[in-house]
Amino acid sequence: MSQRTKSRISGTSLLRTRAAALALGLGVSAAAGAGVAVAADAKSSAVGLPGSAAASVQQQAAAQAKAATQSKSKAAAKKAAAKPTAAKTAASWVDPVAKYKLSATFAQAGNLWSSTHSGQDFAVASGTQVVAAHGGTVVKTGGNGAGDGPAYGNAVVIKHSNGTYSQYAHLSRVDVRAGQVVKTGQRVALSGSTGNSSGPHLHFEIRKTADYGSAVDPVAFLRSKGLNL
Template sequence: MAFTRPTGKHRRPSRAVRAGANAAGIATLAATGVVAGVAAPAFASAGDTHGLEDTGLTKAVVMTDDVADNLGAQAATQHANAAQEQAAADAKRQAAQIKKRADEAKRKAEARAAKERAARDEERKRLNAFVLPIEGSYVSTGYKASSSLWSSGSHTGVDFHAETGTSVHAVGAGTVVEAGWGGAYGNNIVIQMADGTYTQYGHLSSIDVAVGQTVTPGQQIGLSGATGNVTGPHLHFEARTSPNYGSDIDPVAYLRAHGVAI
C-alpha cells in the first residue's frame, strides 16, 4: 500500500518556508525602524534534549538589535551635532548683539564728543567775539575831538548815543578791575580784556558788576546816564593799553580789529 503526503489547507509549511518567512518578517521590522524585543519561543521544555528548532529566528533578532544600536548611535550623534550647531548659532547671534551694542555705544560716544567739541568751539568763539557796548547805537563824538570840555584838550575815547537807562554791555570777555566813581567820568567801569587790553565805560547811571568779577561779551554791566562831567546822557567808551588814564588808543579801530562793524 502506498503512502502519500496529506494535502489541503491542513498541510504544514516546510521548515525552509517557515524560516524564510520569519527572517523576512524581522528584516521588514528593521527596515521600517520598528525595533521590538522578541523572545525566543518555548519550543521545548527544560527537559527536552533536542533543544530549540533552528528556524533562523534567533539570528534575525540579533541582527535587528545591532541595527537598533547603530540607529541609536546615529541619532545620538545627530542630536549632538544639532546641539553643537545650535550652540554655535547662539554664540554667533550673541556676539553679533554684543558687537551691535558696542558699535551703538561707540557711535553715541563719538556723537556726544562731537557735540561737546562743537559746544566748546562755539563757546570759544563767543568768548573771543566782540560786540558794541550799546546795541544799535552810533558814535556821536569821535576820538581825539578837540574841546575845552576835556582837561587834555581832546577826547580820549568816543561817545555812543544813549538815553539814560540804556543797557551797557561788555564789549568782550574780561575781568572787572574798577567799578565805581571815576571823577570826571562819573560812575565808571574798567575791564581788563582777555587779550591784555583794557576798556572803560563812563557816565553810567548804575553799575551792575564788581571788581574781580569776570564778564562775557554782550553781558550787561550797567546802565547809561549823565554822571560826571557831561552835557547830557551818553556812554563814554575808551580802549586802553593799561587801566590808567592817558594810555588810550583809538576805540573805533580797536573794535574793528576785533570784528565789530562800526
C-alpha cells in the first residue's frame, strides 16, 4: 500500500471520527427535547467507525437520552407538586350541608332582617346534618344566637386557623360545646327553624370576628377555596 493511500484512509477515518463527534455534540443539545431520538441519530452517525468508537458513541448517546428523559419526568413531577389542584384546595373546605338549595343570599334586603341578610341560607329539611366547613375550635354555642341575638335561634360559631370564623344558625340541635376542637366535615349540629325563620334551613356566615356585624359574602369565600356552590 502506498504512502498516499495510507494517508487517504487515515484522513477518511479522521473525518468520520470528527463527524461522529459533531453528531454526538448536536445530540447533547437535542437530548432535552428529543429524548430517545438522540440515540438513533448517534447510531446512524457511528456507521463506518471502528467497532470500539461506534460502540462508545452509541453508549454515550443512549446515556444522554436516558438522562434527558429522567430530567423531563422530574421537572413535570415537581411542577405538578408545586401547583395544588382544585380537588386538594376544595378538600380543606366543604359545604356545611349536603343536598341543599341556595335561598336567601348575602346582603339581600327584606323585612325578615333588621338591615340586610348577613349570610347565605341553605334550604334543607329540618334535622339535616350540619358539619364544620373547615376544622377549628368552637368558640360559641347555644340559644339566643350563641350571644348574637334571638333572631339566629340556636347557633354555633367556629374559629379557624386562617383567622376567619364560620357561623351556623337556626339549628334544631347543637352537638358541640365551646372550646371543642372539630375537624373539617365533622357534625356540629342539626338544621332546624329556630329563631327568626320562615322555614327549615341553615343560615351560614363567614365572619372576620366571632361576633355579629363582621360577616363577608360566604359564597364568594367558599368559591375562593375551590367549592362549586
